[in-house]
Amino acid sequence: MMKISKKTQYGLRAMICIAREYGAKTPITVKSISEKEAIPFDFLEKIVSRLEKASLVKGRKGVQGGYMLSRPPAKISAKNIVSALEENDAPVNCRLCGRKSVCSSKNVWKKIENSLNSTLNSITLQSLLK
């Protein structure tokens, strides 16, 4: 249940790759990540570009270009990554339920959302490098 999309799985793995190079002079290319991680290049490009829009990585164009973290790995959480890649970040959007008052179940989904967020917030990229 509640499948994590490939997009998000790939995105996290890509972030870990990029994080490994934190501090290096030259950025890492999408091509190299896609080879290392066996992720389709074109798809990965799109994913990384969303991570950039969320200011988690910075891109540099041209030869010797690529991507690097925009801040230290300790300052990037799994929640940051997941939020960057998924649009509706709540498991259940209660506005869509239509029967707000009747929906006795909404507390369940709210609890799940909270526990999910607190788990994701507690994990940093830093902690994943070890």
Added chain:
Amino acid sequence: MMKISKKTQYGLRAMICIAREYGAKTPITVKSISEKEAIPFDFLEKIVSRLEKASLVKGRKGVQGGYMLSRPPAKISAKNIVSALEENDAPVNCRLCGRKSVCSSKNVWKKIENSLNSTLNSITLQSLLK
């Protein structure tokens, strides 16, 4: 992200309806649940039949038939309900990853799964009736 399916949302609401009648002599019909909760009848029938296969409810055919809980609401958890309705109950199935050893991210998804399960296990139907 990680959307809860309508199937599961409907299923939980149906279980709450059925639980409200716990102790009554006559069971509650799918028709009546579908009207109360504004859930498509045919779809709901399928959902409830899965809840029955998971032994969460018992059906009685014929006139005056319907469904009732198969055990007290305190003995049924949100996890029981969700598991009955979703096939792959883990957010990420690591066997599908294909690069087990390389998958540095699997601990993240495992943590999510654990926190999710412990949240769902901690919620009983009983607690939702109040």
Added chain:
DNA sequence: TGAAAACCGACTAATATAGTCGGTTTTTAT
């Protein structure tokens, strides 16, 4: 100046979800 990279948007394919339909079986009230 040419190659290598990011960057961009539109498209397609595959899969999963949501919902429908037409029936059969069982039970009960009349």
Added chain:
DNA sequence: ATAAAAACCGACTATATTAGTCGGTTTTCA
């Protein structure tokens, strides 16, 4: 007995989401 009301069942369709592709433009560096 029988008719109605319900569960029960499997196959089907429609819609939405996810995953992946493609063709191009722009920027940078050697």
